[in-house]
Amino acid sequence: MPKSSCFAFGAKTYYRPIEAAIRWCGLIRFEQRIQQKLGQRPVPELEDFPRWPLLHLYAERIFDALMHGELPYGKAGIVLTTQRPSLDDPELTVRHVDLKAWVARYYPGEKPPFLFDDIERALHPAVDLKTLSVLLVEREAAKVQLAELAQMHDTLRAEHDALVTDHAKRVAKGDQAREPGLRSESTYLNIIGGLLSLLLGKSPSGAAYSSFHNMDAVVSALLAHHQGRPGLSERTLWAKLAQARRHLETSR
Numbered sequence: 001m002p003k004s005s006c007f008a009f010g011a012k013t014y015y016r017p018i019e020a021a022i023r024w025c026g027l028i029r030f031e032q033r034i035q036q037k038l039g040q041r042p043v044p045e046l047e048d049f050p051r052w053p054l055l056h057l058y059a060e061r062i063f064d065a066l067m068h069g070e071l072p073y074g075k076a077g078i079v080l081t082t083q084r085p086s087l088d089d090p091e092l093t094v095r096h097v098d099l100k101a102w103v104a105r106y107y108p109g110e111k112p113p114f115l116f117d118d119i120e121r122a123l124h125p126a127v128d129l130k131t132l133s134v135l136l137v138e139r140e141a142a143k144v145q146l147a148e149l150a151q152m153h154d155t156l157r158a159e160h161d162a163l164v165t166d167h168a169k170r171v172a173k174g175d176q177a178r179e180p181g182l183r184s185e186s187t188y189l190n191i192i193g194g195l196l197s198l199l200l201g202k203s204p205s206g207a208a209y210s211s212f213h214n215m216d217a218v219v220s221a222l223l224a225h226h227q228g229r230p231g232l233s234e235r236t237l238w239a240k241l242a243q244a245r246r247h248l249e250t251s252r
Contacts, residue, residue, distance in 0.1 A: 011115070014077030015093060018034070020058075024058045025058055034049065066087055067087065138205045141204040142203055142204050149198070156191050193244035200213070200214065218241065222237055
């Protein structure tokens with residue numbers, strides 16, 4: 001079986017602070033070289049490894065956490081509550097589980113692979129498993145809603161194409177009747193009502209499909225863009241849009 005990412009990147013039960021900083025930087029293949037250069041010094045200076053400035057930063061973060069009591073420490077992987085070693089003690093260690101919890105709390109955006117596996121690293125810091133489950137349910141509901149809207153769109157498009165074809169035939173025959181027949185009017189009302197429900201509708205998660213929040217906003221936008229066109233007076237728009245909504249609801 002392939003090893004998990006944690007073991008592949010040098011995970012251990014406990015670490016000396018510099019060992020943790022080396023793994024945090026992804027410099028485990030240079031660990032022996034770094035340790036030899038530092039000797040007994042717990043924290044590298046910036047000029048020690050100018051190519052790896054993060055090594056100095058991460059080591060300082062760890063020692064800052066030790067100094068302020070944010071990260072438990074001891075010797076040989078055993079956390080001591082009394083007679084703790086001094087911070088410059090070369091045998092000072094921090095446990096893997098304590099280090100992981102500390103990084104997750106104070107540096108949630110950084111998930112070094114020696115502490116976190118692939119799944120943990122892929123999750124956004126603000127998303128826990130419970131939230132993820134809710135998001136997945138909402139995603140499936142949104143997919144169903146989208147499929148229904150797509151089917152409705154296809155139906156409306158087919159009816160629209162049929163009306164265009166029918167209108168073209170009537171024009172060719174010289175039929176210039178001003179008033180549409182009952183079937184045509186019903187179809188137009190369905191189309192208008194369907195489009196209006198989309199403009200004012202919301203997704204399963206509550207997100208609006210458009211920036212229009214009510215009929216007044218739709219009427220105002222139509223008047224602003226098409227003022228003066230026949231049939232697009234405010235009174236007519238309110239009457240026709242309301243009629244279309246009622247017709248769509250009663251025809252289901």
